[in-house]
Amino acid sequence: MKRFSYADLPVSRWRNGGGETREIVSFPLGEAQFGWRASIATLAADGDFSLFPGVDRVITLLHGDDVLLSTSTLQHRLIPHQPWAFPGEWALQASLKGGASEDFNIMTRRDVWQSSVAVVTKQAGSENGVAWVLCGEWQLANGETLSRQQGVWWMDETLQLTPLGDDAQLLFTRLSRVL
Numbered sequence: 001m002k003r004f005s006y007a008d009l010p011v012s013r014w015r016n017g018g019g020e021t022r023e024i025v026s027f028p029l030g031e032a033q034f035g036w037r038a039s040i041a042t043l044a045a046d047g048d049f050s051l052f053p054g055v056d057r058v059i060t061l062l063h064g065d066d067v068l069l070s071t072s073t074l075q076h077r078l079i080p081h082q083p084w085a086f087p088g089e090w091a092l093q094a095s096l097k098g099g100a101s102e103d104f105n106i107m108t109r110r111d112v113w114q115s116s117v118a119v120v121t122k123q124a125g126s127e128n129g130v131a132w133v134l135c136g137e138w139q140l141a142n143g144e145t146l147s148r149q150q151g152v153w154w155m156d157e158t159l160q161l162t163p164l165g166d167d168a169q170l171l172f173t174r175l176s177r178v179l
Helices: none
Strands: 002-005 011-013 019-027 036-043 055-064 067-070 075-078 084-087 093-096 101-109 113-120 124-126 129-135 137-140 145-147 150-154 159-163 169-177
Touching: 002 019, 019 150, 055 075, 055 113, 055 169, 075 084, 101 113, 101 169, 124 169, 129 137, 129 145, 145 150, 150 159, 159 169
Parallel strands: none
Antiparallel strands: 002 150, 011 019, 019 036, 036 101, 055 084, 055 101, 067 075, 067 093, 113 169, 124 159, 129 150, 129 169, 137 145, 137 159
16 A cells, blocks of 8 residues: 655656646556556646557546547546546547646556546445545544545555545545456
8 A cells, every 4th residue: 555645746747738747656666568557637728638549548627627528529528526437549639618627547558457436425445446535534444544635556455445524525446457
């Protein structure tokens, strides 16, 4: 299990100048090609999403104005705390409807990993995953607590998080290996 907080995540500017990324983890650690990856991105300008062939993506708007994602045949509006899954091959164009927005991203190489992302308000657990506190406080089985803008990722261990109040919301990602 590895805890993280927003303030401690390394920041990388995008090549196109349209934003920046804070990488949470790229797994397997130290490998050139990820099996799965979690990050938080700031969208600061309209622009194209990078293509990731063979990768499934789930994006969740954390805060900021709505973002319109479109291709020649599809339009989808990101609104806060509603995960949206799409294939990395899609050539998406992002249009911001106001100022900068920030989103949480999960990418899985589809021949090895799959993910399920949801906003939860009740106890949640899995053997592999990433969790990000949206509101309130959450407790780990060992008694440690996580609050807003903190998270945890884990591999090959059962981890459970329990809400510590009625206002608690958690962005919870279950990761599983493709068999």
